[in-house]
Amino acid sequence: MRAGKICRWRFAGLVPYGEGRLLQRDLVRRRLAGEIPDTLLLVEHPHVITLGKMARPEHVRRTRPGVEVVETDRGGDVTYHGPGQIVAYPILDLREHRRDVRWYLDRLEEVMIRVVARYGLRGERRPGATGVWVGGAKIGSIGVRVERWITSHGFALNVATDLSYFDLIVPCGLEGVRMTSLEKEVGRAVDPGEVRRGVVEAFGGVFHRVMEEIPG
Amino acid sequence: MPTNIIMPQMGESVFEGTITRWLKKEGDRVLRDEPLFEISTDKVDTEIPSPVGGILRKIICPVGAKVPIHTVVAIVDESGAPAEEAVPRGAAAPVRAEPAPVAGLDPTEAETRRFAPPAGGCGTGAGGPPRPVAAEGPLLLEVSSEAPLALRDQVVPMSPMRERIAEHMVRSRRTAAHAATVFEADVTRIVEIREREKRDFEIVTGTRLTYTPFFAAACVQALREFPILNSSVEGKNIVYRKEIHLGVAVALPDGLIVPVIRNAGERSFVDLCRTLNDLAERARTKRLSVEEVQGGTFTITNPGPYGGLFGTPIINQPQVAILGIGTIERRPVVVHEAIAIRSMCYLCLSFDHRVVDGAVADRFMARLKGILQEWTIPIR
Numbered sequence: 001m002r003a004g005k006i007c008r009w010r011f012a013g014l015v016p017y018g019e020g021r022l023l024q025r026d027l028v029r030r031r032l033a034g035e036i037p038d039t040l041l042l043v044e045h046p047h048v049i050t051l052g053k054m055a056r057p058e059h060v061r062r063t064r065p066g067v068e069v070v071e072t073d074r075g076g077d078v079t080y081h082g083p084g085q086i087v088a089y090p091i092l093d094l095r096e097h098r099r100d101v102r103w104y105l106d107r108l109e110e111v112m113i114r115v116v117a118r119y120g121l122r123g124e125r126r127p128g129a130t131g132v133w134v135g136g137a138k139i140g141s142i143g144v145r146v147e148r149w150i151t152s153h154g155f156a157l158n159v160a161t162d163l164s165y166f167d168l169i170v171p172c173g174l175e176g177v178r179m180t181s182l183e184k185e186v187g188r189a190v191d192p193g194e195v196r197r198g199v200v201e202a203f204g205g206v207f208h209r210v211m212e213e214i215p216g
Numbered sequence: 217m218p219t220n221i222i223m224p225q226m227g228e229s230v231f232e233g234t235i236t237r238w239l240k241k242e243g244d245r246v247l248r249d250e251p252l253f254e255i256s257t258d259k260v261d262t263e264i265p266s267p268v269g270g271i272l273r274k275i276i277c278p279v280g281a282k283v284p285i286h287t288v289v290a291i292v293d294e295s296g297a298p299a300e301e302a303v304p305r306g307a308a309a310p311v312r313a314e315p316a317p318v319a320g321l322d323p324t325e326a327e328t329r330r331f332a333p334p335a336g337g338c339g340t341g342a343g344g345p346p347r348p349v350a351a352e353g354p355l356l357l358e359v360s361s362e363a364p365l366a367l368r369d370q371v372v373p374m375s376p377m378r379e380r381i382a383e384h385m386v387r388s389r390r391t392a393a394h395a396a397t398v399f400e401a402d403v404t405r406i407v408e409i410r411e412r413e414k415r416d417f418e419i420v421t422g423t424r425l426t427y428t429p430f431f432a433a434a435c436v437q438a439l440r441e442f443p444i445l446n447s448s449v450e451g452k453n454i455v456y457r458k459e460i461h462l463g464v465a466v467a468l469p470d471g472l473i474v475p476v477i478r479n480a481g482e483r484s485f486v487d488l489c490r491t492l493n494d495l496a497e498r499a500r501t502k503r504l505s506v507e508e509v510q511g512g513t514f515t516i517t518n519p520g521p522y523g524g525l526f527g528t529p530i531i532n533q534p535q536v537a538i539l540g541i542g543t544i545e546r547r548p549v550v551v552h553e554a555i556a557i558r559s560m561c562y563l564c565l566s567f568d569h570r571v572v573d574g575a576v577a578d579r580f581m582a583r584l585k586g587i588l589q590e591w592t593i594p595i596r
Contacts, residue, residue: 100227
């Protein structure tokens, strides 16, 4: 087997949103400086509603105690992150892939489609509504930032998410969107570690990278 | 030499982008490869570095404009260029393209007209069909200074925060019968206490001793004695609020926000101080939750350190009064038939004359002044 380019990955556990941003900024800086290869950071966030630059404040319908609301610097409108959701932050140098952000979004969708396929689900794309949909409901959301072709932010896949939290917002600014999760669709409990491994594997396949776990 | 900065193409099927932020102002110096503006395309935010170093002469497309690729969005003048620094050249930087030699008076003019924003300004979605670009992506054209780019007024859509502030201010003016009263307080004692205690206070409590908690604690005490100032109007009823939830206005670079100290009446001085510092810090870093800016029953605001004597603030609805605290200044004052140097401060109360009469407002202020001048509240 020919050894390909490497992408390192790490699951950082439950990370507050702001701290996740700091981790990413540091990785972007180091990726830009060429100190590290492509890196995939996986986290889970405590309850948080995040607003992209283009977000309209009225898309936050209401809030609940314990749910932080933050403005952030990714593309897209408003979304929710919380326990039971796999959040993936790829720090890639698109100059080594393709200098095309639309292509990149499509590839992130492909990663999630491959992950849900492992559970017998058919993930679908919708023109004009970036993300992954299963049976008419949205299971995975995307919001990305690119600085000098280095990516940050990424995607969020609902695994065992308490979907009632999405009622607080108009997800992605699209009225009438129904959200779903892997567990809801397969009708049984799903091992989050197994899903994470699925994400890592699919990511390596889609971006043609050998996935290497960062120890510790 | 002026260089046109062009909306880059971020991918094969990406034909326009929305400008979300200018990282430099007109007149600012920008280094080559230094981030100049940010754009948003669908689900992607991108930071665009300047392809050249120089002075940002003109921003043509304001924040909020939806701009076709290859449109001129700004002009950077290289003649004022500082020595270029060795910033690693980002690939997203627009590349130079020689103006096509076209027969005619001015070859560059034809090129410019083709790609300059249409007369209506940016965001009309026009600008000609997207041109195929090299894999390198974005293009950049150089034009002479005679380029037909008229100076235009800058149109900047309000940020969501600005919209909310605007809506609230007008609504408050429409709702309340604003009246104001101004008092002057001698806060020398408080200044002395703070100077004496601030070092130990921070060591013991772990939080910085500022002036705001003194004013907050004094307000709490005065509000207890004048509950009408801690009320709100609902239809034809006056609702006397049982708890004192004290709003404290915090200035942000692009607006202001009023986090609320809940149950301020039940907090010790140290607790007030710590909560204030925490809320102010998180307000500035935009990390407040929605509950933390709601439910205030009275607000204090500090018009800022620019030397204004006092301002007449607008009431934070549905409250009935707001206290503006002026700058603390050392001034000559007559004390016991002598002129003394005292630390003085103007206090201005805006109140809703529908429910608060002038005499009541003045009695409240006199009491507040007394509490501040003869400070007796233990600070730790």
